Amino acid sequence: MSETAVKTGHPKGLWVLFGTEMWERFNFYGMRAILTLFLVNSLMMKEEDASLIYGGFLGLCYLTPMLGGFIADRFFGNRNCILLGGLMMAIGQLLLFGSASVFGSNIGLANTLMWVALGIIIFGNGFFKPNISSMVGSLYPKQEKSKLDTAFTIFYMGINLGAFLGQLICPIIGDVKDVNGIRDIHAFKWGFLAASIAMLIGTAVFYMLKNKYVVTPEGRPLGGLPSKNEASDFEEGESQKAVFSTTALVVAMLAFLGLGALIHFVFDQNLIYTLIYSSGLTLAGLIISDTSLTKVERDRIFVIYIVAFFVIFFWAAFEQAGSSLTFIADNQTDRNFFGWNMPPSMVQIFNGLFVVAFAVPFSMLWDYLRSKGREPISPMKQSFGLALIAVSYFIIAHNVKDLGNDGLLAIKWLILLYLIQTCAELCLSPIGLSLVGKLSPKRFSSLLYGVFFLSNASGYALAGTLGSILPSTGDKFNKAKELGINLQDVLDKKITLTPEQAKLLADNQISDHNPVFAGFEIHNLFEFFMVFVALTGLAAVILFLLTPFLKKMMHGVR
Numbered sequence: 363m364s365e366t367a368v369k370t371g372h373p374k375g376l377w378v379l380f381g382t383e384m385w386e387r388f389n390f391y392g393m394r395a396i397l398t399l400f401l402v403n404s405l406m407m408k409e410e411d412a413s414l415i416y417g418g419f420l421g422l423c424y425l426t427p428m429l430g431g432f433i434a435d436r437f438f439g440n441r442n443c444i445l446l447g448g449l450m451m452a453i454g455q456l457l458l459f460g461s462a463s464v465f466g467s468n469i470g471l472a473n474t475l476m477w478v479a480l481g482i483i484i485f486g487n488g489f490f491k492p493n494i495s496s497m498v499g500s501l502y503p504k505q506e507k508s509k510l511d512t513a514f515t516i517f518y519m520g521i522n523l524g525a526f527l528g529q530l531i532c533p534i535i536g537d538v539k540d541v542n543g544i545r546d547i548h549a550f551k552w553g554f555l556a557a558s559i560a561m562l563i564g565t566a567v568f569y570m571l572k573n574k575y576v577v578t579p580e581g582r583p584l585g586g587l588p589s590k591n592e593a594s595d596f597e598e599g600e601s602q603k604a605v606f607s608t609t610a611l612v613v614a615m616l617a618f619l620g621l622g623a624l625i626h627f628v629f630d631q632n633l634i635y636t637l638i639y640s641s642g643l644t645l646a647g648l649i650i651s652d653t654s655l656t657k658v659e660r661d662r663i664f665v666i667y668i669v670a671f672f673v674i675f676f677w678a679a680f681e682q683a684g685s686s687l688t689f690i691a692d693n694q695t696d697r698n699f700f701g702w703n704m705p706p707s708m709v710q711i712f713n714g715l716f717v718v719a720f721a722v723p724f725s726m727l728w729d730y731l732r733s734k735g736r737e738p739i740s741p742m743k744q745s746f747g748l749a750l751i752a753v754s755y756f757i758i759a760h761n762v763k764d765l766g767n768d769g770l771l772a773i774k775w776l777i778l779l780y781l782i783q784t785c786a787e788l789c790l791s792p793i794g795l796s797l798v799g800k801l802s803p804k805r806f807s808s809l810l811y812g813v814f815f816l817s818n819a820s821g822y823a824l825a826g827t828l829g830s831i832l833p834s835t836g837d838k839f840n841k842a843k844e845l846g847i848n849l850q851d852v853l854d855k856k857i858t859l860t861p862e863q864a865k866l867l868a869d870n871q872i873s874d875h876n877p878v879f880a881g882f883e884i885h886n887l888f889e890f891f892m893v894f895v896a897l898t899g900l901a902a903v904i905l906f907l908l909t910p911f912l913k914k915m916m917h918g919v920r
Contacts (some may be wrong), residue, residue, distance in 0.1 A: 450485060745902050838872045
């Protein structure tokens with residue numbers, strides 16, 4: 363390979379990180395595909411509670427990167443944190459395998475194992491996630507930072523190739539129904555076991571190849587202990603250490619407690635969601651208080667914050683995939699796919715499949731527009747992503763409008779939804795990761811990835827809240843009918859239930875009232891999906907109007 367070829371291509375380390383992240387995403391998305399169904403069918407939880415646990419779990423998975431990023435930047439370095447996080451996630455999946463193996467004979471132990479498993483996965487993810495993203499950014503020297511949008515889109519393809527494999531294999535072996543449509547509630551364990559094995563493979567790949575390929579162009583290892591950092595790794599005139607005064611730390615602590623009280627008691631959020639929202643706002647304030655920041659650095663960090671705020675609405679809508687959209691796929695969708703009845707947890711697979719198909723065309727599109735000098739700046743791309751999400755939910759809302767309580771949604775509409783949402787995701791997620799890499803001062807690199815992932819965490823927490831307002835689907839009306847109760851009349855308050863009837867509905871996990879969001883009662887699936895159209899549509903318009911101001915604050919970074 364000639365010298366110029368090396369310069370124009372991507373470093374080999376990108377492919378090592380790509381492979382490591384691919385197996386990690388197999389593990390995460392494979393488990394995620396079957397988690398809510400396991401909670402509802404094996405551990406006998408209500409769908410509403412399963413949605414809230416799912417949102418809280420995903421949210422905490424994106425809260426702990428802040429801690430992992432801080433520990434890596436200050437003490438352990440990226441490499442050690444990736445290995446530690448990988449092993450923890452593999453252990454967590456093995457504990458889920460244990461939970462899914464014993465629930466039949468000991469539901470109390472199964473519940474305990476499930477909570478411990480989710481806790482270990484949450485912390486493992488926190489060590490793993492910000493550090494692998496930060497290392498992708500470190501592979502490119504200062505003069506090659508313009509390649510980052512393309513590099514992150516390739517890396518993102520690795521993420522989604524893993525997600526695709528996880529969402530294919532874990533449901534095939536873990537979400538099993540017989541010819542009569544009766545689910546084997548003991549099969550979930552095999553899905554969790556496959557996820558654990560995938561994580562062990564990913565950790566081994568990184569361990570064996572890191573010293574050879576994850577290096578600077580001069581061959582020095584990347585992501586080692588922070589004490590071994592060299593001045594040449596930093597921008598000219600850039601401070602190498604963050605400077606937080608004692609006052610700033612005390613103010614941050616008080617702000618955290620004050621915000622926590624406000625969010626928990628005034629906005630009535632549970633403790634997990636309170637922790638996610640308040641720590642995000644506190645950390646953002648703390649970073650800005652650093653006395654070593656220049657005006658340009660501070661402006662650029664504000665751009666990361668503004669973009670991160672809009673990303674919340676994107677993920678709140680996008681992450682319905684694992685909760686409300688999985689329940690709709692399970693209970694009110696004709697899943698006949700060319701003569702094959704697809705498992706409901708597998709319908710999400712189209713997202714990973716479409717990302718793998720479209721990631722390269724999208725990166726070629728950005729490269730082409732850049733060569734013509736017409737590439738939109740990152741926040742503009744992200745406003746397009748939000749607009750596309752709004753369109754996808756508008757189409758699905760239109761198609762569920764006339765289903766009634768018995769009609770089934772054709773699977774093609776869910777596939778179209780995932781196609782449009784994938785294009786939205788490619789305009790928003792890898793572009794956001796790249797933007798943080800381009801705008802953040804090096805001393806804050808992993809920590810600012812932590813903040814960016816906190817916006818994902820907030821989005822997932824909001825996704826859990828929104829997923830829990832899913833109104834009753836057709837299966838609930840049919841079940842109530844079998845019990846001799848007209849659920850529609852109950853919801854319309856035309857009849858009052860006897861205590862026995864109320865208990866019957868509760869025992870069958872059927873709600874006797876419509877959910878309420880922001881003071882509005884949600885009567886049907888059409889109204890449920892229009893909530894997402896309104897939220898993401900409004901966010902898209904506001905972000906689009908803000909782009910000229912953000913462009914100034916980015917000080918020349920595209």
